[in-house]
Amino acid sequence: MKNRKSTLSLLAIFMACTITVKAQDTRLRLGVYGLNHDHILGFFSQMKKGSANIVGIYEPSRPLWEKYKKRFNLPDSLYFDDVNKMIKARKPEVMLGYNAVGKHVDIVEVCAPLHIPVMVEKPLAATLVQAKRIEALSKKYNVKVLVNYExxxxxxxxxxxxxxxxxxxxxxxxxxxxxxxxxxxxxxxxxxxxxxxxxxxxxxxxxxxxxxxxxxxxxxxxxxxxxxxxxxxxxxxxxxxxxxxxxxxxxxxxxxxxxxxxxxxxxxxxxxxxxxxxxxxxxxxxxxxxxxxxxxxxxxxxxxxxxxxxxxxxxxxxxDPLVYLTAVLRGQISGEGDQxxxxxxxxxxxxxxxxxxxxxxxxxxxxxx
Structure with missing residues (x-):
């Protein structure tokens, strides 16, 4: 009888662990850098549907944050006015760039040394000089930098x-x-x-x-x-x-x-x-x-x-950009030789x-x- 109880206990533990594993969130942990690019609206819509797992948002303008917070009913816990604090607290797997194109290089300057991949909204940069700096950082730290086009x-x-x-x-x-x-x-x-x-x-x-x-x-x-x-x-x-x-x-x-x-x-x-x-x-x-x-x-x-x-x-x-990004970062596709x-x-x-x-x-x- 005692052995039976032990077997049942072990079975219960195994089932509980299995349920926990199945319940684990397999979505990418997304950090957002900036909110002054209107294309961010699409990702917030995906967040509401549950397909985008945004874990932290860096935006230097508090009024702009309040605007999006009200529109999408966002919790204050997502908001940071210091990108390094956001990365340390939320540990994003990838950073999404929704700031001015001329500031895309700033995202890579922060993220590349931390080995955090980056996907920015098109185009890659404002100038070729900035683009070359992004490319150099990507190569130095062996980190992916991708560009999203509709x-x-x-x-x-x-x-x-x-x-x-x-x-x-x-x-x-x-x-x-x-x-x-x-x-x-x-x-x-x-x-x-x-x-x-x-x-x-x-x-x-x-x-x-x-x-x-x-x-x-x-x-x-x-x-x-x-x-x-x-x-x-x-x-x-x-x-x-x-x-x-x-x-x-x-x-x-x-x-x-x-x-x-x-x-x-x-x-x-x-x-x-x-x-x-x-x-x-x-x-x-x-x-x-x-x-x-x-x-x-x-x-x-x-x-x-x-x-x-x-x-x-x-x-x-x-x-889909998020499905594609997940496949690239999970090693399912290379993310090379495409748009x-x-x-x-x-x-x-x-x-x-x-x-x-x-x-x-x-x-x-x-x-x-």
């Missing part, structure tokens, strides 16, 4: 990438990538966001950085990380009374040995736009948005495009830097090998 999670863009890599339209000859909207002020971005987004130092530029970065990253992805040979760009200032410090429209021509990319970034589109067209030797694929694509091949009657199709939904872990990777974003920063130099100098900029 377009990374578009089924239509992934469909184009797959078709091109299946050689369905032949080698890429031309890419036309258009991104933007009516303007950040016009669509109602927050004052805190506008303050740095329209600043030439804190954002590095205006529409050129804000929306040109999408095209620079996508072209680099489609070209498998190949560096361009030259950049030519023009900038327009259609609304100086609204955006006195920065350009609100930019066109960037990116030259490769056997292809070109035209990147059209603007705060002056008549509607919201994330559109990509890729021309190959034998046809063209056009994504009108994140969901719909249309194709046309040579040898088919003129104007005979395919019907607009809806590509299949992306599969995990490439369907979020540091290597591809360094090339994208070279493109943006070349564009700014071309505008300033009024000439074609040849990149050094």
């Amino acid at each position: 377009t990374t999670w578009y089924p239509s863009f992934q469909y184009i990438y797959n078709v091109v890599n299946q050689d369905s339209i032949g080698k890429i000859r031309r890419m036309v990538i258009r991104d933007g909207h009516r303007g950040p002020k016009e669509i109602g971005c927050s004052p805190e966001f506008l303050e740095w987004l329209t600043d030439p130092v804190l954002n590095g530029a205006g529409a050129l950085n804000d929306f040109g970065c999408y095209g620079a990253d996508l072209a680099t992805w489609l070209m498998h990380g190949q560096r361009p040979i030259a950049i030519t760009a023009i900038a327009k200032h259609y609304k100086p009374s609204v955006y006195p410090k920065v350009e609100d429209d930019a066109t960037i021509l990116v030259e490769y040995p056997n292809a070109t990319a035209s990147i059209e970034a603007s705060w002056n589109w008549a509607l919201n736009l994330k559109d990509m067209e890729v021309w190959g030797e034998r046809g063209v694929i056009h994504a009108f948005d994140g969901k719909s694509v249309q194709t046309r091949y040579s040898g088919v009657k003129e104007n005979n495009y395919s019907a607009v199709s809806i590509p299949k939904a992306l599969q995990a872990p490439n369907n 979020a990777s540091l290597a591809y974003n360094m090339v994208a920063m070279e493109i943006l830097d070349g564009a700014k130099r071309s505008i300033a100098e009024g000439k074609r900029i040849v990149l050094q090998p």
